[in-house]
Amino acid sequence: MTTSLTETRQTTDELVSWPRRRMHHVFARDGRAVIAAMDAGIKGVAPGLADGRAAVRRIVDGGVDAVLATIGLARAAAGELGGTGLILALDSEIPSAGYGVEQAVRFGADALELKVFPGNPQVTKLGELRELCAEADRWGMPVMAEPIPVSFKDLQAHTVVNVANAARLSAEAGADFVKAQFVGTVEEFAGVVESCLVPVLALGGPMKPTPRDALQLAADAIEAGARGVVYGRNIVENPRPDRMVAALVEIVHGGASVSAAAKLLNPPL
Structure with a gap:
């Protein structure tokens, strides 16, 4: 099994003490999670999501822990x-x-997600995150923050230091867990994880050159101490999203090597 550079800070036993029971619907018993980000439809019809019901069905069949939608x-x-x-x-x-917390409670959701942009001179949305976390806390509703330094387009701002600071700011604002960009080396990303006060999940980001590259990112993130991954395009745009999910599950939950997990991508039909 993959050996993490950092001790897992919160085991399954510690998760039991968390006040928000809904966290157990996102994280598995080992305290880790494979989450499929399927929220791209907020901008209209997105690749892999044209038939939303079928897309969700296939990803659930792959064994995903939770869906962001x-x-x-x-x-x-x-x-x-x-x-x-x-x-x-x-x-x-x-x-x-x-409106978000009440809507989530009525629908039976297990957590909320909000993107924030620390360092953005126009709008950081950190104030909105603080307000959301305070309201969510009243209802026992967990909040996942996605902090992107400055903006998605300002790639020069996506340094290890800035990603670490953005993750920590999100935790300080009240987020229960954070999905952060995997930046730098495994050792450097381990510093991002260590300096955050709450569990960190690695986001998949842009479509990787090959599915194996996406699996390697997941393995590196787990080695660095991340509690799992949140993948969007690298799952939903895969020709077999169910198999991609299954491969990620083997890495995140099973401790499989990238080579072993990759065998699940194209098994004999």
Whole structure:
């Protein structure tokens, strides 16, 4: 099994003491999670998500722990989701704290997600995150923050130091767990994980050159001490998203090597 550079800070036993029981619907018994980000429809029809119900069904069949989705997709694919964990994406044109938590509770979601942009001179959304976390805490609703230094387009700002600071700022604002960009070496990303006050999940980011590259990122993140991954395009745009999920599950939960997990991508039909 893969040996982590850092001790896992919160074991399954420690998770039991968390006040938000919904966290157990996102993280498996080993305290790790494979999450499929399926919220790209917020911008319209997205690759791999044209048939939202079928996309959710295949990913759930692969053994994903939780799905990140808009309220529209979650409603449409409620039957396919079944008991799989659900994180509602709250990224919006208006502040979401005033409606997001109640909407999530009514629908039966297990967590909320909000993107923030520390260092952005126009809007960081950290204030919105603080307000959302305070309201969510009243309902026992976990919040996952996705902190992107400055913006998605400002790649020069996505340094190890900035990603670490952004993750820590999100935790300080009240986020229960954070999905962060995997940056630098395994050792450097281990520093990002160590300096954050809450569990860190590695986000998949842009489509990788090959599925094996996406698996390698997951393995590196786990080695660095991350508690799992949140993959969007690298799952939903794969010709067999169910097999991609199954391979990620083997790495994140089973401690499989990249080579062993990659064998699940194209098994004999």
